[in-house]
Amino acid sequence: MNNQPKPIVPGEPVYVQIFIPCFIDQLFPRVGFNMVKVLQKAGCIVNYNANQTCCGQPAFNAGFRGEAKDVCSKFIKDFSGTDYIVAPSASCVGFVRNYYSKLFDNSSVHNEVKDLNNRLFEFSEFLINVLGVDDFGAVLNAHATYHDSCAALRECGIKQEPRKLLAKVAGLQLTEMNDVETCCGFGGTFAVKFEPISIAMADQKVTNAANTNAGIIISTDMSCLMHIDGYMKGKETNMQVMHLADVLASGW
Missing domain, CATH: 3.40.50 (Rossmann fold)
Incomplete structure (x- = not known):
């Protein structure tokens, strides 16, 4: 909304x-x-x-x-x-x-x-x-994929805004993953109360991200990225996570 x-x-x-x-x-x-x-x-x-x-x-x-x-x-x-x-x-x-x-x-x-x-x-x-501003002169020479958080997508109606900003980051190649709108499995206390389900959802998200051959997963929500990163470290996956703010502040 x-x-x-x-x-x-x-x-x-x-x-x-x-x-x-x-x-x-x-x-x-x-x-x-x-x-x-x-x-x-x-x-x-x-x-x-x-x-x-x-x-x-x-x-x-x-x-x-x-x-x-x-x-x-x-x-x-x-x-x-x-x-x-x-x-x-x-x-x-x-x-x-x-x-x-x-x-x-x-x-x-x-x-x-x-x-x-x-x-x-x-x-x-x-x-x-x-503000109506989409270009901050950011530079990030990397291949990335983007994760739509449930809160951004479903509670705030945010879909294109991050992508418009990322499109103006010099050197950044963005590849969309399959089932990009599917939850990562964090959900705050959900990850604690329903750990097996949460882990399975993280596995699905990381698998879809890895299939893009991207080295970075970007999102608006560090809570999602924290969960995804924790799962990837447990599996010794080489991908990294970055919040959108970190990307836009890169290179200047």
Whole structure:
């Protein structure tokens, strides 16, 4: 589901608040830094609220609605204002966009949630659909394939945006894998609760990726890539994973 962005006023600065998901903060901070690097090259004035924590998705998905609502309430306060909010994770964006309205329906913050949704974007959709910029002068001499995360594809309606950006990366050859829209098997707590199924799905995804002869798997979601990478390391597969932000920040 694509939201309706507030319009950019020509000649005025574009202010962006970045939301850094828990696993990016703890495990893959370079993705956050590279996202900032690209946003700044696009001319955005980027700010980071150090008080931010989680979007609430882990607690919500585990069935702890009350605890999730407390965390979500903090998120709403942390990202109040008028700035755009950009995150390197369609999973987190999709959760806020699709479930906050249900958690806070008919509440005192209903309108705040509605406004939040109109300002919140996944990284690639912000670059393409809001800024209208697809070329950052990135260079990556590699053969890659792309993984559509379930959250990006099904919860945010993101399909062509990352591909438009990757098409402008000099030296990058992109080959689509079979069953590209099939889940990688992560699903957050799904991978823990249903480990055998999760591993089988990862195996299918990696097999399809390997059949393209690509050396890199790219995605909008580091959560998917973390799962895929963990499986590949266990199988001693030579492919690597890269977040879209890392690709766009390459070579300059």
